Amino acid sequence: MNSSPTSFPREKVSILLLEGIHQSAIENFDRAGYSVINRSGALSEEDLLELIPNVHILGIRSKTQITPRVVEASQHLLAIGCFCIGTNQVALEAAARNGTPVFNAPFSNTRSVAELTIAEVVMLSRRAAHKSQLMHQGIWDKSATGSYEVRGKTIGIVGYGNIGPQVGILAEALGMHVLYFDIKKVLPLGNAQPVSSLEELLKRSDFVTLHVPETPQTKSMIGAAEIGKMKKGSILLNLSRGTVVDLSALQHALSNEHLAGAAIDVFPEEPMTNAEEFVSELRGIPNVILTPHVGGSTLEAQRSIGVEVSDSLIGFLETGASVGAVNFPVVELPVLEDSHRVLNIHRNIPGALSEINRVIAETGANISAQYLSTHSEIGYLIMDVGPKLSREVKQHLDKLPANIRTRLLF
Helix, strand or coil: CCCCCCCCCHHHCCEEECCCCCHHHHHHHHHCCCCEEECCCCCCHHHHHHHHHHCCEEEECCCCCECHHHHHHCCCCCEEEECCCCCCCECHHHHHHCCCCEECCCCCCHHHHHHHHHHHHHHHHCCHHHHHHHHHCCCCCCCCCCCCCCCCCEEEEECCCCCHHHHHHHHHHCCCEEEEECCCCCCCCCCCEECCCHHHHHHHCCEEEECCCCCCCCCCCECHHHHHHCCCCEEEEECCCCCCECHHHHHHHHHCCCEEEEEECCCCCCCCCCCCCCCCCCCCCCCEEECCCCCCCCHHHHHHHHHHHHHHHHHHHHHCCCCCECCCCCCCCCCCCCCEEEEEEEECCCCHHHHHHHHHHHHCCCEEEEEEEEECCEEEEEEEECHHHHHHHHHHHHCCCCEEEEEEEC
């Protein structure tokens, strides 16, 4: 346990983790000298409004919604950790204006998602999931009708970021041809070939798999028109975000057999707990694999996510490092001996830096190192100063009109 003295005692830091975050995160915090409250379920907005005023670090997964109301009610919230890939469950702009960086784990569960994607491609191509359902009903349907090898088929990957390339490499190992489309120019891995448009990918692919973030551009990006451009008898997979596919259009395409199957792991509306009923127009359709948002839910992935996000949160607590924050200026400085660290978060408005420099000059503080970065409306300054005047510097910065939050570390 790290027991060195700090400007704010570790035992007073309130860390609340929700939704059954992996034990690796709790162990990481414990080794650093922090205690954690770990709860298994998500919290509603009203429950969060009661708890958040006393929380310094909040850890969530995908169910808990951090709304602007929750952010505004937080009085001491230093950072939010999303122990998952996505951050769309957090009001990112409101958090930034509050001086609260949001960290996530964009890489830790990519392999898990890629493996499930390929497994579902094979299962759907062989109609194995549907035949398994029939077997559970006592029906013996031994037939090769509608079953195919994936070797030689074409898989089209929409979104070639962190997961897409891994899907492509695994697909190539099975002998598949790989196409991909991304709004950014991305170099391919292996023999994957980029295409110039989504339409071209849809027309050429036997399997279309989606790996895109949730943005205004991706909302309902696969609707009736797009599905209509897919090959007859092709298969659609969505392990990205629930808002990307129009499920009514997908249901229609499956019912009239334009598509031969689908695998859907994410939905526009998902149950908040395992006790709630899952409702969807896709239930009961043959050769459709429905999974409860488990693309990244493997023990290996959850362990890695727990370590990655807790590392980021501890780093921000103890050194002010904001590397990996999705809504915040990225700043990191090596820790210097015989100095105190001033962390100043301020509104990025004209004259803010001049006022900060004026304060430093007036106090006569000796600056050992400093780094400033801005992100949209926020400026973030890390500054190492002599111990004798550090508290005075903080007091003056706290009074500046543009100041959002100033923290002192030693």
